[in-house]
Amino acid sequence: MLRERNVQFFSTIYIIxxxxxxxxxxISPHLGKLSFKNLLNYSPxxxxxxxxxxxxxxxFVEGWPLFQQTLFQRIPVVGKHWAQKHSEEN
Amino acid sequence: MxxxxxxxxxxxxxxxxxxxxxxxxxxxxxxxxxxxNKFWSTYNKGKLWDDVKYxxxxxxxxxx
Numbered sequence: 001m002l003r004e005r006n007v008q009f010f011s012t013i014y015i016i017x018x019x020x021x022x023x024x025x026x027i028s029p030h031l032g033k034l035s036f037k038n039l040l041n042y043s044p045x046x047x048x049x050x051x052x053x054x055x056x057x058x059x060f061v062e063g064w065p066l067f068q069q070t071l072f073q074r075i076p077v078v079g080k081h082w083a084q085k086h087s088e089e090n
Numbered sequence: 091m092x093x094x095x096x097x098x099x100x101x102x103x104x105x106x107x108x109x110x111x112x113x114x115x116x117x118x119x120x121x122x123x124x125x126x127n128k129f130w131s132t133y134n135k136g137k138l139w140d141d142v143k144y145x146x147x148x149x150x151x152x153x154x
Contacts, residue, residue: 051105056112062116081120
């Protein structure tokens, strides 16, 4: 009986000694300060930035015949302006 | 449009602000181009190639 209790006692101590007392944290995947959650929170703003940069690109590409023919001519109402421009050249 | 609604619509986010600047530039440069061309063709009516082309092609070349 005593022997059994001793074993139990020591085994308990043994278990206690093996307890992991640190806080179990898990680091989410990230690249510097960028993480998936961060990107998700920024996504509406990032989409707006994408739109702004596309419009900005259009400003500088407006006079380029390739873009006039493939893109600007096909805008429903105002597209006529670039279509006329190109027919004059021909 | 009050300034507050303008602020909410345009200035609140920098992305929208810069996007609207670019959009304004695109619209302005196109309308300016159209307007100046229209002014030029009305101001110089009768002297431009489009007006003279048919005359010259039909042999009405008094100068030459």
